[in-house]
Amino acid sequence: MKTILDTGCHIVAQAAKSAKVDFVSAYPITPQTSVVEEIASMVQRGEIDCRFLPVEGEHSAMAACVAAAATGARTFTATSSQGLLYMHEVLHMASGCRFPIVMANVNRGVFAPWTIWVDHQDSLSQRDTGWLQYYCASLQEVFDTIIQAYKVAEQIKIPIMVNLDGFVLSHCVMAVQIPDQEIIDRFLPTVEPAWRFDPQNPTSYVSVTGPDLYEGFRTSLHQDQLKALDLMVQAAREYQELTGLYHGDLLDLYRCDDANTFVFAMGSMAEELKLSVDILREEGIKIGLIRLRVFRPFPKEAISKVLPEDATVVVLDRNFAFGHEGGILFSELKDALFTRRDNVRLLNQIMGIGGIDLTYQYMAEQVKNLLGL
Amino acid sequence: MATSIKDLPRDEVVMKGHGACAGCPSTLALRIAGKAFGPNAVCVMTPSCTVASLGLIPKAAYDYPILNVCFATAGSSASGIVYAYESLYKKGKLTGEMPTVFTWIGDGGTYDIGLQAISAAAERNDNYIFICYNNEAYSNTGVQRSGATPKFAATTTTPQGKMEDKKNMPLLMLDHQIPYLATASLAYPTDFYDKLVKAKNTRGFKYIEVFAPCCTGWKFPSSDMIRISRMAVTSGAWLLYEAENGKIKFNGPTAKIMEGKVELSPLEDYFSCQGRFASINRAANKEEIIAEAKNKILADIEFMKKRAAF
Numbered sequence: 001m002k003t004i005l006d007t008g009c010h011i012v013a014q015a016a017k018s019a020k021v022d023f024v025s026a027y028p029i030t031p032q033t034s035v036v037e038e039i040a041s042m043v044q045r046g047e048i049d050c051r052f053l054p055v056e057g058e059h060s061a062m063a064a065c066v067a068a069a070a071t072g073a074r075t076f077t078a079t080s081s082q083g084l085l086y087m088h089e090v091l092h093m094a095s096g097c098r099f100p101i102v103m104a105n106v107n108r109g110v111f112a113p114w115t116i117w118v119d120h121q122d123s124l125s126q127r128d129t130g131w132l133q134y135y136c137a138s139l140q141e142v143f144d145t146i147i148q149a150y151k152v153a154e155q156i157k158i159p160i161m162v163n164l165d166g167f168v169l170s171h172c173v174m175a176v177q178i179p180d181q182e183i184i185d186r187f188l189p190t191v192e193p194a195w196r197f198d199p200q201n202p203t204s205y206v207s208v209t210g211p212d213l214y215e216g217f218r219t220s221l222h223q224d225q226l227k228a229l230d231l232m233v234q235a236a237r238e239y240q241e242l243t244g245l246y247h248g249d250l251l252d253l254y255r256c257d258d259a260n261t262f263v264f265a266m267g268s269m270a271e272e273l274k275l276s277v278d279i280l281r282e283e284g285i286k287i288g289l290i291r292l293r294v295f296r297p298f299p300k301e302a303i304s305k306v307l308p309e310d311a312t313v314v315v316l317d318r319n320f321a322f323g324h325e326g327g328i329l330f331s332e333l334k335d336a337l338f339t340r341r342d343n344v345r346l347l348n349q350i351m352g353i354g355g356i357d358l359t360y361q362y363m364a365e366q367v368k369n370l371l372g373l
Numbered sequence: 374m375a376t377s378i379k380d381l382p383r384d385e386v387v388m389k390g391h392g393a394c395a396g397c398p399s400t401l402a403l404r405i406a407g408k409a410f411g412p413n414a415v416c417v418m419t420p421s422c423t424v425a426s427l428g429l430i431p432k433a434a435y436d437y438p439i440l441n442v443c444f445a446t447a448g449s450s451a452s453g454i455v456y457a458y459e460s461l462y463k464k465g466k467l468t469g470e471m472p473t474v475f476t477w478i479g480d481g482g483t484y485d486i487g488l489q490a491i492s493a494a495a496e497r498n499d500n501y502i503f504i505c506y507n508n509e510a511y512s513n514t515g516v517q518r519s520g521a522t523p524k525f526a527a528t529t530t531t532p533q534g535k536m537e538d539k540k541n542m543p544l545l546m547l548d549h550q551i552p553y554l555a556t557a558s559l560a561y562p563t564d565f566y567d568k569l570v571k572a573k574n575t576r577g578f579k580y581i582e583v584f585a586p587c588c589t590g591w592k593f594p595s596s597d598m599i600r601i602s603r604m605a606v607t608s609g610a611w612l613l614y615e616a617e618n619g620k621i622k623f624n625g626p627t628a629k630i631m632e633g634k635v636e637l638s639p640l641e642d643y644f645s646c647q648g649r650f651a652s653i654n655r656a657a658n659k660e661e662i663i664a665e666a667k668n669k670i671l672a673d674i675e676f677m678k679k680r681a682a683f
């Protein structure tokens with residue numbers, strides 16, 4: 001194990017290198033740009049044995065990744081915001097093909113108006129593309145999650161998006177422990193793809209299907225999504241055993257044991273919220289933090305298990321669910337808890353849109369206001 | 374010596390019982406491509422007539438590994454396959470001879486929605502063969518205008534005839550400075566075959582566009598497909614040429630036209646046998662329209678002569 005000090009974008013590139021990817025295709029976009037620069041440089045310097053395809057846009061980047069994955073190559077890409085939106089059509093194709101592509105998405109608000117700063121509208125708008133989604137709160141977690149994502153994606157044959165907040169994480173420098181390659185190789189063996197585009201097997205791959213076949217393909221994708229939860233837990237545990245590094249399974253719980261009030265959030269703001277929780281605890285509020293690591297599949301049971309009867313949950317959303325009340329996390333959580341017969345109370349606030357800085361003091365104040373304290 | 378039709382391999386990649394229209398040019402062209410590329414090849418297709426008529430699961434009628442991709446992504450998908458193969462063969466994860474990679478894309482997926490990704494792949498000189506079968510319309514969705522539809526041709530979105538000229542896609546690709554480019558016609562199948570073989574044996578980005586008269590879209594009897602293919606060339610409406618490293622060489626009747634050895638066949642004949650040009654025949658200013666179309670052809674020929682000499 002060695003410790004390196006670098007930016008979030010470079011740590012993403014380092015994770016792709018450690019995962020020994022065969023193929024990368026990406027297009028630069030702020031604030032993901034230096035991921036592309038770093039991977040391209042690593043390839044040119046011969047530090048990573050892979051082919052880098054410098055495409056002319058993100059739609060092509062994802063198309064190239066899907067086609068590369070069809071040959072059986074371990075495939076990586078990274079994007080952000082408009083780039084992710086531009087990929088949308090091909091994201092559906094990637095999951096429909098059951099290709100274990102891993103993509104880092106540097107969260108950034110979406111146009112219009114233009115912004116380059118963080119919120120979660122870009123990735124949450126891809127909720128129903130059939131991709132699994134992780135959200136990270138530190139650079140160590142970014143590295144570890146990309147490695148874990150390959151493990152899970154290749155087991156369940158579904159692509160995974162690993163999200164990190166623009167600038168707050170992508171441009172922040174932190175110390176990150178990089179496990180020995182031998183350990184990573186043991187954690188992440190090469191797995192045969194679900195299927196391969198094979199000259200020896202001449203047929204029409206991913207072609208038109210009638211209603212009789214189509215529904216079956218889509219249903220199996222849906223069912224396997226839900227199965228991914230167990231694999232994600234296993235991956236986090238196994239990685240911990242091998243490296244000692246751990247950020248929670250599906251959730252990262254902070255001071256939740258005796259709590260009756262909870263804040264619920266994801267991304268870097270959730271890490272900052274740990275300090276808010278400390279302040280509120282000092283004021284006598286029995287509060288804990290549930291940081292969501294995995295947004296898709298939504299870990300409904302894991303969350304419900306944490307919440308006692310009559311718990312109050314303050315959901316802090318860095319996004320909008322337009323045309324519906326509150327944010328997307330709020331909607332998701334309400335839906336997840338609908339079948340509980342007790343009186344769990346849910347409160348919601350949208351904050352930090354377009355990069356508004358979320359300090360622990362500010363968030364502590366907002367939580368208190370919501371609680372009527 | 375030129376290849377004879379008898380020299381073509383007997384292998385067939387398009388099987389019997391498919392759903393293409395009688396006289397479908399794309400199907401015949403794909404058969405010839407299969408003969409030229411042999412079994413160690415893979416193909417990328419975007420939504421098109423070929424997919425709809427030959428590629429439906431589980432009744433796919435081609436004996437070829439074909440990856441279906443999103444409409445705008447032929448250029449980048451084929452690049453993805455090539456780069457991934459290069460990586461996997463280098464690492465020893467795949468062994469043997471690397472397959473030939475080619476695309477089979479209509480003019481919609483080439484001239485219009487797919488142009489950006491094709492241009493980028495050509496600029497990178499990625500090692501595959503881009504084949505466009507140009508039936509001068511979006512035939513699969515019921516014959517709407519495309520960037521390849523010629524002026525005056527009726528489609529379902531230009532019922533009175535298209536008002537604009539088509540773009541010159543082969544010339545656009547030539548100016549990407551690619552190592553090999555060719556246009557082809559099904560009336561000259563061995564010329565098409567030889568060009569496919571040449572492309573297979575050339576490294577880098579290759580562009581081949583085969584002219585594909587669509588009896589359904591252009592409204593002529595299915596038995597006339599080859600005849601109309603030939604008339605397009607002899608009338609100058611479709612020019613046959615190839616360019617190795619940018620050096621243009623005209624082929625077949627086009628070479629003779631360029632040398633001034635033969636006259637152009639009457640454009641009226643080419644127009645009058647296609648229902649899509651029926652409005653010309655009915656027009657009061659019919660002669661004016663034909664003169665305009667003919668002048669455009671003559672101007673294109675003059676331009677290409679100078680371009681070839683450049």
